[in-house]
Amino acid sequence: MMQSNQNGIFVKIGHDFKKDLRVNKLGTVKKLEVSNGELVIIQSQPNSPCIRMNVSQTTRDRPGELAVGLTSKDELERVHVSPCGRHAILSSREGDNFYINLRSNTVYPVRKIKGTITAVAWNPDIGNAETGHILLGTNKGIMIETSITSTGRENFVKEYQWSVIDREQSISDIYLFLTNDDDPKQSRWLLVACIPGRLFVIQATIDTSPRSNYVGSTSLQAGWVAMPEKELNIFGAFFKQRDPFSLKSQEGSLSCSRLRLHADGKTPDVYKFVWLGSAGFTVGTLHLQGENIRSIIKEERTVEHRRVEGSIEWPISLSLTEYHVLVLFPSRLTALSYYTGTVVYEDVWQRDFGEGIDLSFDATSQIHWLCTKNALLKYKPNDETRYVWKVYLERGDFARALAIARERKSMDADAFELVLRRQADKYISDKNYGAAAEILANSSESFETLVLRLIIDDDRKKTGLRTLLDKKLEQLRENDDRMKKDTLFMWLLEMQLSELGEARKEMNGVGGNSNEGIEKVERLTRQMHAFLMRKNVQETVQKLKGAIYRLMQNHADLDSQLFVANLLKDYETMLRIRTGKDQHREALGTLVSVGSAELFYQFSPLLLPFIPSPLIEALKKCASVRPQKMIPILCAVSDEKSADILLSYVEWSISFPSAPQSLHNIFISLLAKMHPTRLLGYLESQGKDVSGVRYSMDHAIRTAKHHDVKRCVVFLYCVAEMWSEATNIALNEMSDIKLGKRIAEWMDSCLNDDLGGLIQINSTVSIETRRAIWLSIARAMIESGEEVGKCLYVLTESKDAIKIQDLLPLLPEFTRMEELKDPLVACLKEHSTKISSLQQRMKDASETADEMRTMSEKMKKRVTMVRATDVCESCRCSLCTRTFYAFACKHLFHRDCLEREMKHFISEEESKRLEMLVEKERRLLAELEYEDRKGNKGYSNQEKEELAIELSSKISDIIGRECPLCSNMAIEQMDVPFFTDEQFKAECDSWSF
Structure with missing residues (x-):
């Protein structure tokens, strides 16, 4: 295996057929086809004309040598493999065809189809079971x-006579595309067919719904036996068009007619194509979703064949990548740029490989397979975009150039920066500063340099500068420089506020309030609000809110300041702005929605003069507001307009029992100032008991004096039992004798409450005070000129507080005795009656004392008889066997039984104390018994005996106080249940089966 330079645009790996691929029977290779890792080679070898192997990276099987039933004079000519790598079709020179199931490596003859198959258009919905x-x-x-x-097995075979081509013209390549399958009955399909000299592009609407020739039994029984077979073919619509759209070139031989497609990696439903003809090859694009047939296919350029020594060097085969056209020549492989047609890569292999035979592309692995006489070579793209960005850049296609440069940024950062600068320069020259700023924001050039290019005082450049700052701010992350982020934010905000201020000035200027001006202000306002609400600046807005407020104040933009306050839930600033703009009801709405007591305390004084009634109603509904804290604040700013409403709030506040004394004091102050006539009614409603009133007596007296409400002062003096002061004001300052008498009567009623019979319990009024008050009343009456008879009637009214002799010095010197006769007689009779009544009471008291003394003597002599046969009421055992208790009701108990019975009537604390005393007594008696047995008698034993007697007395005090059977203590237990709820449930459960 041989491997080429790893830095080239294509990396080559060579395999020797016999050494590396272990192909034993190798003849002359004729064709090669690779798809989805399945490689099929046909050769001129009678016994094994077809070789199949899996060349995917996951599996590497031994080559399979397939035998095909050919005649001795015939040999395989063509091979076609489906995109999924499951099906293959072989075709011979004599026109015999074969189908290979590549899963099972089984070859089947296709008998219904005759003729050499030169091209196959595979169905996009091809399956594994059938084609x-x-x-x-x-x-x-x-x-x-x-x-x-x-x-x-062929399900059907349908031949089409295509009238647009000659009978003898060979089909070079065909491709099928399904462009729309929303409705199976009206699916849109596209057919691309290549013949020498022409390239057809045909659209058709095809019914792809399932079809069958099955005839049901019901139809057969009804006599429908002769119904014709339903045609299973669906692509007939392609060949009914008389003059389909096509591209034309100079006609040539079949060997110079090829069409290769490659899917565009950036745009869906777009394919790049290379069409080989006799004059050269044409590149272009195929848009499957084009609106019309002419917009589907687009030619880019045609590259003529290269001439060597005056003769054309004809290519053997070709292939296509996203950016290059690979052309196979007998001794080399050449890669030409798809965009420029220039040679960018060339590989000349060594002579022992033999001449090149065929070239095939596997779309799954993106590998191009090249077959020579003795070797199998594969070429894989390796950073083939290294120069493509320059091509796009020179053509002005900045978007594609930038996309490629961005992908290669880690390998060639300068290329990315160059594309950015060139694109920005183009936008700046076109005065599209906003687009230029978006491009420059991605540049690594220094921030200062970028800003200087856009900081010129021009509205369009201002837009560009704002866009640049905005993009730079978006690029910053949380962990980036905080100062830089804050600076960018404040700069952007300043620019937006300035632009908004200028727009408002224009709107309010000449011809202001136009729709265009209003819309501009609204648009800028929305933009700034959206900027402030961005997620990446929320923390900055919170952090710099003070600076933001000051900046907006400098621009006199209260609306924007209000928006920021609302955004940050800064209710204090919101309320301050609203009250400053006289938006009092809106401010109150904010207070109510927030419900903060502190904000109510702070802003209620500002709202009270303008909306007193709504404010007071809101205060009543806000549970967190404390009236004792709010009312003093409101009192400081109240005026005549709001005073009555404030008074109603105070009155509502003191209606609750928990209202503090301070609120009552404030209510008294407000009443004395605004409605003094209502003050006495409030004081009377609080009662006459000084310990029961809820206001401060000292404050009430001072307030009443300050506002000169004399009747209230008199009432308060009376409540405070300052009778002399109250009487002095009533008689001397008010000259109201009736009021003075009522004061004296009130004083006497208090005295009667403190007297039980003749025995004085706790009198706060001395006899001298009563005498002095009634004398002052009598003196006032005499001085006012009242009749002597009415004056002397005071003696009766005073209830003996003063005597006739006390009045005589006050009477005028020339008073006649006749006027004194009746009062004197009545006075003597009353005294006589009182003396008789007193004597009778003394006599009754003496008799009662004698009776009690007699009964006491009888009780001392009373005894209780205990017989030997008496038994204990608790245990029913003989009573005399141990210590017992005898009650006056004749019930008898042993002491220990009585202790047990009395535990139900005494408290838990007394029960514990009883147990402690009994235990002490037991130990003490045991010690005494022990001493008696030893015969020790002395002073210490005497002390123990006295202590035992004392303990026994304390025990008797607890258990012997009352009879447990018939005393009041036992009667009170009548309504106590025998069981608690828990005891009763437990008792019931104990009886269940």
Whole structure:
């Protein structure tokens, strides 16, 4: 095996037939065909005219030498292998044809088809079991449609007489393409056929739905026996066209007529072709999805045959790659550029290989196989695009040049940069700065150099500069230089803000507010918003939000600043902007949606003067806002317009029992300032008990005094039990004797609440205070000129707080006695009645004390009789066998039984204490018994006996307090269940089977 230079456009590997491929019976090789790793060679060897081998990289089988039933004068002329590498058709010089199943290496004669098959159009939907519908072209210009099974049987054979070619013209090559199979009954197909001098391209609509000649039993029984057979051929539509589209060239022999196709690796449904003719070869493209027949095929150029010493050097065969045409000559292989026709590669093999015979291309492995007399050579493309980018660049096809240069960037970085610069220069010369910037952004040239090319003060160049910066920003990743990323972002934002500001200025200028100006502003705004919302700048926007805000403030662009704040959920900035733009309701909507108490505290004072009612309603609905913190803030900015609404919010806040004292104090302040007439009603609603009011008494008094609400001051003094001060204001400052009397009556009612019968429990009002207050009331009445009789009635109203003798010095000097008679008599009678009542009460108390003393003496002498036959109420054993307890109700218990019974009535803590006392007593009695047995009696034993008595007394206090059967303690247990829920469930479960 021989291998060529690895750096060439094609790498060659040579195999000797006998040494490397182990072909034993080798005659004169005539044709070679390779497809999907299956290689078939035909030779002039009667016993084994066909050699088949698998040359794929995964498997390498020993060559199979296939015998074909030929006459002695006949030999194989042509071989055709399907693209899938499963089927092959052999054709002889005399017109006999054979089918090879390459899976089983079995040869089958095709008896229904006669004539040398020079071309086969394989079906794109070919399967492994059979060939499907295929077209065969013969050396007589006949087209044959057939389908061959894997056993070599022809399903049908249909010959087409094609009127557009002469009878004796041979079919060089044919290809079939299925271009549209959406509807099987109307599939679009394309046929490309090559004959010497002409290249046909034919479109047809073909019904490819399944067909069969089967006749059912029902039809047979009905008499439909003579129905004609249904034709199975489908490609007849191709040959009904009288004048199909074709390309023409100078006619020549069959050996100078070839057509080779190669799929375009970049564009689907596009094939490159090379068409060999007598004048040279033509290259072009085949667009399967062309709109019309003339747009399907396109000729690029024709390269004439090379002349050597005046004579044409005729090629033997040719092949095609994506970028080159490979031409086989007797002693060499030449590769010409598909685009320029110049020779870029030439391989002249050594003489002992023999002359070149045939050239075949395997599309699966992208290897070109060349057969000589004694060797088999294969050529594989190796970086064949190394010069193609230059061709595209010179032709101005920058897209393809750039695509190829990008693929080879690791091998030739300068080529990539050159293409970028040339393309950018072209765009700049065309003043397409945006496109130039997109190209330059991919260049490795220094950033400063690129910017200087686009930084000229021109609107179109500004667009190019912005595009360049944008592309550079997109190329940066998270781990790249943060400062560079921040700088690019701020630069881009500055440019967009400037452009947006200029557009707004133009819109507001002469002829402003035009549709065109408005649309431009809206478009620029959308562009900037999309820029700020990009995923790759989100972190930068968050990090530089302060700088972004300042930049937008410099451009006086509050709308953009508001958008950024909304994007970052920066609600504080949003609210500040909205309140600054007098968008108070929108600001309130933001506050409500966010629900942040801190934002409410911060911005509610700014909203209260403008939208007081909606703000207060929002505050009531926001559970996180604390009224005790919010109300003082609002009070500082309230005015006459919002005061009443603020007052309603405070009133709503204090309606909750948990409202703190500070809110009540604020409510008092607001009421005293705005609605002093409502203050007394609120104070009365809080009650008259100073310990029960929810406001600060000192604050309330100071506020009422400050706003000169005297009735409220009097009420507060009374609640605070400052009777003298309250009476002084009522009589001296308000001259309201009735109010003074009500104060005195309130004071007396408090005194009665503190008196139980005749015994004073906790009086906060001294007798001297009552006497002084009632005297001041009487003095005020006398000084006001009231009648003496009404003045003396105060004696009754005061409930003996003052006496007639207290009033006499206050009466005028010339008061007549007749006016004093009735009051004096009534006063004496009342005193007499009270003295009698007091005497009766003292007598009743003395009798009650005597009865209690008698009952006590009887109780001391009462005894309980215990008989020897009495038993314990708990264990029903004899009572006298051990220590027992006898209750006055006649129930008797042993002490230990009583301890057990009383555990149901005492608390857990007392139960533990009882157990501890019983244990101590037990140990102590055991020690005493031990001492008695030893005969030791002394002072220590006496102490232990006293301690035992004390323990027994404590135990009795716990268990002997009440009878466990009939006392109040036992009666209270009537409604207690016998079992808890858990005990009852457990008891029920214990009875289940």
